[in-house]
Amino acid sequence: MTSVRPNPAKSPPLAVSSWSLHRALGLTYPNRPDHDVEAVAEATYGPGRLSLLDMPRAVAALGIDRIEVCSFHVPRRDAEYATEFRAALAEAGVTLQTLLIEYGDITNPETRERDLAWIESWIDTAAALGAEQARVIAGRAEPTRAALDSSVDGLIRLGRHGEARRVRVVTENWFELLPGPREVRYLFDRLDETVGLNGDFGNWSGEGKYADLQAIFDLAICCHAKADFSDGVLNAEDYRRCLDASIAAGFRGPFTLIYDGPHPDEFAHLLIERDFIRHHFATTRANGG
Secondary structure (H helix, E strand, O other): OOOOOOOOHHHEEEEHHHHHHHHOOEEEEOOOEEEEOOOOOOOOOOOOOOHHHHHHHHHHHOOOOEEEEEEHHHHOOHHHHHHHHHHHHHHHOOOOEEEEOOOOOOOOOOOOHHHHHHHHHHHHHHHHHOEEEEEEEOOOOOOOOHHHHHHHHHHHHHHHHHOOOOOOOEEEEOOOOOHHHHHHHHHHHHHHOEEEEEOOOOOOOOHHHHHHHHOOOEEEEEEEOOOOOOOOOOOOOHHHHHHHHHHHOOOOOEEEEEEEOOOOOHHHHHHHHHHHOOOOHHHHHHHOO
């Protein structure tokens, strides 16, 4: 049998999240709505061997030209640093696809206004860094109708804040508010076009996982393509079924590679994910899919 060789030129667009390199980056810079101060470096994952300014070049060396950055990996938010970061992107030929805003609960009535204002300030940072998108959390409340409606109102506010700064706001099938497709679709039936969906392979589990993913990926404009390495090797069956669910719904990328398995060699495992996706799409195309 003739093997199908992936053609990167015809592969779906790929990105790499800074979370997938958290060991290589090492340092984090905690900033949250309840601790909104100038971030001080913490060696959360060790001293690191890359700075965030090094990340675009390191990802470009993998043959990938898009990145996503977690807010806790951003060391500074001043104009000088933003200029340096945009220069590093330009030099590497890499696009900042998404700034991942990792905190805030817009469904908590006690802290909602504080958190919305904090998230808006990070959307401003996304714009300064040159991000196409900013990922925000839809909420941490249980999915009552009141909580979902509160999320809709907050997301529309954030979406319009981003639109005014040329940053598309996206949210994710994540946390307590969005445990399944029914809640996701309730939300998106009521949102305007300023908010998109980032579908995540790794946030749902259980028997209905693949059907549930397929039921929302027609809404997705980007994807966290997290592979399961819990046993030390890629769970190929799970990754294939996640990809097939997204493809069946009409999604074709970009896929952001997410690695957080136990092996410390993050770059080697990102290559495993990259090659799996490219081969899967090449094989699907060759078979008429």
